Amino acid sequence: MDAEYRVGVPEDFETEADEAQEVERRVAEVDAAGHGERLDRWLTGLAPEFSRNHLQALIERGCVQVDGRALTKSAHKLRAGQRIEVELQPTDESRAFRAEPMALDFVYEDEHVAVVNKPAGLVVHPAAGNWSGTLMNGLLAHHPAAAGLPRAGIVHRLDKDTSGLMVVGKTLEAVTALTRQIAAREVHREYLALTWGRVEEPLTVEQALRRDPVSRVKMAVAPANLGKPARTDVYPLGVGEVQGRAVSAVHCVLHTGRTHQIRVHLTHRGHPLLADALYGGAPALGLVRQALHAARLGFTHPVTGEVLSLRAPLPADMASAWAGIGASDLPD
Structure with a gap:
C-alpha cells in the first residue's frame, strides 16, 4: 500500500481476536492526516494484510462501523476524530481448504489411492465463485490426512459439468507417482x-x-x-x-x-x-x-x-x- 494511505492509523490500535469464529476486530480513530480519506483506502492502512477488494466486500456486508453505525459505502469520506471498528472476517480463499462431508461415489479405494466417480455439477478445486462445496472439500472430510498433500491428493481434474472417473493419491508417494504417470502419458x-x-x-x-x-x-x-x-x-x-x-x-x-x-x-x-x-x-x-x-x-x-x-x-x-x-x- 502507498504511504499516503497509511497516514492516520495509529500503531497501537486495539485488537480483539475471536478465534472460535476466526474473526478479528480492530478499532482505531481517524487522525488529522486521515481526514477526507475514503473509507476503503483508510482501512488498507488499518488492515494491510488484506486486499482492498476484500475490505470493500467487508464494508458491503456491514462489517465496518463508523462511530457505532455500520456503513456500506466504500467511498464514504472520513472525518478526523471518528472511531472506526472493523470485523475482519477471513477471505474466501482462506476458508477453501476445509473439510466438508459429502456423499462421494468411490469405485476403488485402498490406503494409497482412491478413484471417485464425480457427478456432473461438482467443481473439483476451490476457485473464484466456488470456494466451498468442491470435490477437494469432500476429500478432506473423507480422508483428513489429505490436508498434508498437494491439492489434497488431486492429480488431474474434470470440468465442473463433466462426469466420471478421477484418481486421487492418498499419500505423498502415491501423489508423486501418479503425477509422473500423467506427465509421461501413462x-x-x-x-x-x-x-x-x-x-x-x-x-x-x-x-x-x-x-x-x-x-x-x-x-x-x-x-x-x-x-x-x-x-x-x-x-x-x-x-x-x-x-x-x-x-x-x-x-x-x-x-x-x-x-x-x-x-x-x-x-x-x-x-x-x-x-x-x-x-x-x-x-x-x-x-x-x-x-x-x-x-x-x-x-x-x-x-x-x-x-x-x-x-x-x-x-x-x-x-x-x-x-x-x-x-x-x-x-x-
Missing part, C-alpha cells in the same frame, strides 16, 4: 460423448491447444508453435436424429489431457457436444450440461504395481439421451 482415459452431426468413421484430431485470445474462459486450436500438443482419437458408436438434426454417440480416447481438449477438438471438426453452451453446442435430449462422461480410467498402482482398469456407467441424464438415439455401449 494414465489411460476414455470418454463417452454425444455430439451434433454425423460421426460414422473413426477420426483422429491432432491440433495444438491454447487459451482463446478473445475469451479467457475458453480454449482454442492453435498453430503447433503457439500451443501445446493435443491428440484425441474418436470412434463412432451410433448416429440418431433429433428434430431433423443428426446426433452421434462417440468414444473418445485421450493421448494428452489438455483443458477442454475433447470439447475443443470435436467443435473444431464441426461436432460440438450436446448442451455445451461454451462451445456452441445446443441442448437436446433433456441434457442441460455438456454431454461428456469419463467412462474408463487405467493406471498402474503407485505402490503395488498392479495395472488397474476401472469403469463408470453413464449417469442417468446421459444414459437416457444415449438410449434416445439407440447408441451402442462402450466396447470391452
Whole structure:
C-alpha cells in the first residue's frame, strides 16, 4: 500500500481476536492526516494484510462501523476524530481448504489411492465463485490426512459439468507417482460423448491447444508453435436424429489431457457436444450440461504395481439421451 494511505492509523490500535469464529476486530480513530480519506483506502492502512477488494466486500456486508453505525459505502469520506471498528472476517480463499462431508461415489479405494466417480455439477478445486462445496472439500472430510498433500491428493481434474472417473493419491508417494504417470502419458482415459452431426468413421484430431485470445474462459486450436500438443482419437458408436438434426454417440480416447481438449477438438471438426453452451453446442435430449462422461480410467498402482482398469456407467441424464438415439455401449 502507498504511504499516503497509511497516514492516520495509529500503531497501537486495539485488537480483539475471536478465534472460535476466526474473526478479528480492530478499532482505531481517524487522525488529522486521515481526514477526507475514503473509507476503503483508510482501512488498507488499518488492515494491510488484506486486499482492498476484500475490505470493500467487508464494508458491503456491514462489517465496518463508523462511530457505532455500520456503513456500506466504500467511498464514504472520513472525518478526523471518528472511531472506526472493523470485523475482519477471513477471505474466501482462506476458508477453501476445509473439510466438508459429502456423499462421494468411490469405485476403488485402498490406503494409497482412491478413484471417485464425480457427478456432473461438482467443481473439483476451490476457485473464484466456488470456494466451498468442491470435490477437494469432500476429500478432506473423507480422508483428513489429505490436508498434508498437494491439492489434497488431486492429480488431474474434470470440468465442473463433466462426469466420471478421477484418481486421487492418498499419500505423498502415491501423489508423486501418479503425477509422473500423467506427465509421461501413462494414465489411460476414455470418454463417452454425444455430439451434433454425423460421426460414422473413426477420426483422429491432432491440433495444438491454447487459451482463446478473445475469451479467457475458453480454449482454442492453435498453430503447433503457439500451443501445446493435443491428440484425441474418436470412434463412432451410433448416429440418431433429433428434430431433423443428426446426433452421434462417440468414444473418445485421450493421448494428452489438455483443458477442454475433447470439447475443443470435436467443435473444431464441426461436432460440438450436446448442451455445451461454451462451445456452441445446443441442448437436446433433456441434457442441460455438456454431454461428456469419463467412462474408463487405467493406471498402474503407485505402490503395488498392479495395472488397474476401472469403469463408470453413464449417469442417468446421459444414459437416457444415449438410449434416445439407440447408441451402442462402450466396447470391452
